Amino acid sequence: MTSPPRRLDLDAVLDTRRIVVCCGSGGVGKTTTAAALALRAAERGRRVVVVTIDPARRLAQSMGLTELDNTPRRVGEAGAEGGELHAMMLDMKRTFDEIVVAHADPARAEQILTNEFYVSLSSSLAGTQEYMAMEKLGQLHASGDWDLIVVDTPPTRSALDFLDAPQRLTGFLDGRFVKLLLAPAKAGGRAYLKVMNVGFAAFAGVLSRVAGAGLLSDLREFFTAFESLFGGFRERAQTTYDLLKDADTAFVVVAAPDPAALREASYFIERLSAEDMPLAGVVINRVHRSAAPHLTAERSIAAAEVLDERGGHTTAAGVLRLHADRVALSSRERAVITAFTSGQPAVPVAEIEAMASDVHDLAGLRRVGEELATRPAA
Amino acid sequence: MSFFPGVRLHVVSGKGGTGKTTVAAALAVALSRSGRKVLLVEVEARQGLAPLFGHPPLPYEETRLARTHGGGEVYGLSVDPELALIEYLEMFYKLGRAGRLLRRMGAIDFVTTVAPGLRDVLLTGKVKESVIRRAGNRPVYDAVVLDAPPTGRIVRFLGATDEVGHLAKVGPIAKQSEAVMALLRSPQTAIHLVTLLEEMPVQETVDGVADLRAAGLPFGAVVINKIREPQLGKADLSRARRGRLDLDSITSALSAVGLDTDPGAIKVLADEAREHAERVALQLTERLELEALDVPLLELPQLTGSVDLGTLHQLADVLVPE
Numbered sequence: 001m002t003s004p005p006r007r008l009d010l011d012a013v014l015d016t017r018r019i020v021v022c023c024g025s026g027g028v029g030k031t032t033t034a035a036a037l038a039l040r041a042a043e044r045g046r047r048v049v050v051v052t053i054d055p056a057r058r059l060a061q062s063m064g065l066t067e068l069d070n071t072p073r074r075v076g077e078a079g080a081e082g083g084e085l086h087a088m089m090l091d092m093k094r095t096f097d098e099i100v101v102a103h104a105d106p107a108r109a110e111q112i113l114t115n116e117f118y119v120s121l122s123s124s125l126a127g128t129q130e131y132m133a134m135e136k137l138g139q140l141h142a143s144g145d146w147d148l149i150v151v152d153t154p155p156t157r158s159a160l161d162f163l164d165a166p167q168r169l170t171g172f173l174d175g176r177f178v179k180l181l182l183a184p185a186k187a188g189g190r191a192y193l194k195v196m197n198v199g200f201a202a203f204a205g206v207l208s209r210v211a212g213a214g215l216l217s218d219l220r221e222f223f224t225a226f227e228s229l230f231g232g233f234r235e236r237a238q239t240t241y242d243l244l245k246d247a248d249t250a251f252v253v254v255a256a257p258d259p260a261a262l263r264e265a266s267y268f269i270e271r272l273s274a275e276d277m278p279l280a281g282v283v284i285n286r287v288h289r290s291a292a293p294h295l296t297a298e299r300s301i302a303a304a305e306v307l308d309e310r311g312g313h314t315t316a317a318g319v320l321r322l323h324a325d326r327v328a329l330s331s332r333e334r335a336v337i338t339a340f341t342s343g344q345p346a347v348p349v350a351e352i353e354a355m356a357s358d359v360h361d362l363a364g365l366r367r368v369g370e371e372l373a374t375r376p377a378a
Numbered sequence: 379m380s381f382f383p384g385v386r387l388h389v390v391s392g393k394g395g396t397g398k399t400t401v402a403a404a405l406a407v408a409l410s411r412s413g414r415k416v417l418l419v420e421v422e423a424r425q426g427l428a429p430l431f432g433h434p435p436l437p438y439e440e441t442r443l444a445r446t447h448g449g450g451e452v453y454g455l456s457v458d459p460e461l462a463l464i465e466y467l468e469m470f471y472k473l474g475r476a477g478r479l480l481r482r483m484g485a486i487d488f489v490t491t492v493a494p495g496l497r498d499v500l501l502t503g504k505v506k507e508s509v510i511r512r513a514g515n516r517p518v519y520d521a522v523v524l525d526a527p528p529t530g531r532i533v534r535f536l537g538a539t540d541e542v543g544h545l546a547k548v549g550p551i552a553k554q555s556e557a558v559m560a561l562l563r564s565p566q567t568a569i570h571l572v573t574l575l576e577e578m579p580v581q582e583t584v585d586g587v588a589d590l591r592a593a594g595l596p597f598g599a600v601v602i603n604k605i606r607e608p609q610l611g612k613a614d615l616s617r618a619r620r621g622r623l624d625l626d627s628i629t630s631a632l633s634a635v636g637l638d639t640d641p642g643a644i645k646v647l648a649d650e651a652r653e654h655a656e657r658v659a660l661q662l663t664e665r666l667e668l669e670a671l672d673v674p675l676l677e678l679p680q681l682t683g684s685v686d687l688g689t690l691h692q693l694a695d696v697l698v699p700e
Contacts, residue, residue: 028394028395291646291650292642292643292647295643316631318610318614319650323650357577
């Protein structure tokens, strides 16, 4: 026998932490979970903002989010005992633009914002979404306006890219590639002569052959204008990284009770632990249960078959077959969850029961939050 | 073979959790029967394909995953953007040493992780190469099936090449971009979206179809996955939903076959029936939304247990009946 998994005490997390990051693979209900946790914290008296990325339309509407405008908006009737819930949808491009405007002089900012390379970079750069989510988190935290910030992460396999994104970006910006690109702009200086020695001509030749000279000059202009911002980027990336490691932060990994989603959850747990990030636990969403598990699938099906033979009992037979399906599904899920928790015995777990329809109003979110915080472990 | 005749590149996308990888694999199996050679490609380094065929993780190399009847073969490839870039540079520019120089300078990192959409350009470029590759006077693969990024990213993924082509304007990258877009927009390509009959996946599918149409990309079919037949007749569903099932007759039927008939147990059964009926009603609404799209709808049943080659064949039978 394996011992039962530790129960994830979410109320303790919501009452004491300053930042909660929800991560997990796509399609597991991460956004709904983030919203439900934020609402619950607000109703326990905290001033909360939830940052979501691309929420389902009706869920967004239920929180009064009608546009991507990067500004936290108060969710009307939510909150109690002085608590408030605010929500915002992350607009990557706008966040990027704001950084440029805030950290460059007006002429330079204008030059950057109109550069074609920047326009493309700021909306489609690999990892931008992750990076900007963290940038926004840093800003919200620095504002001091919030007791708790709940962040939803992008639904990609590499949802943990945000851990790497700051370092990757700064590592790259410090790299020789950018230095080389910038070198001609400082032509005449010693730096230029020096890189010439390590084969810049060959390098530039290759690049313009592959990319076309136009792209190269756009790139060069962009990095020249951007150079003044590099220091700030590095510094803030480091600050945010430290913030994530802080004991006031909690990571919640969201999963569904199927082997693929739980495999991804294990991957997330290992990554977080390798980075020394504070994991609060795992939320397993959409778990099926039956309130009458003692009536087994086998007995239900056998009884339905007998009723079919006797004839005249289609309703009762149908209801029994439904029950059999439900019990069978529930025990398959239980087996998968048990395998997962045996592999991760130290990780606290909470479950949310599957519902007949999607959650798209505050009452639904409230129910989810309540279930998360209070349902006894199975 | 009547599955989208003339199409050689099948792009399979769908919201996370809908089973798009399984559907892509089943489609590859279906297309490979009757002696065809099919390449199944993944681009997100998830290694999701290999386990479905009971195969160890795929290298960046076309590897046979299965032989199917009639002499068919399914090959698998997990595209790694960095290796794809080096391969690309070597193929087009014979960059032995210069390629290594680029790598040392961090340019490869730049292209594969930082630059706008270049990563997606490399991935789609590799897919295009495998579609057009020929041995003698015929294509190496009769069909290529791409397990693509999820619906929310698909247009950007497929259109990345256009974006970069626009930035590059002239030169080899621009030319390559045009060739990739020409294939993706041609009748040789079909983009399929996998969904469940649930609200969020259907909403994403509806949005995805509109986005693909707006981008001028050729749509294939919507695949409705994991369909479960209702266990109750129409009249019972309607009664169950309104909480009007005849509990007395259920109780007497159960007691006649010797089952527990305490009111608590009967109520649980009625509640479960009500939830089921609600879900069936919701599925009907979602199906109407999909029908309104006016695109081919394919349906796959819910299978229990884990997926293996046998299950893929079962699904393949439904997708492309032999």
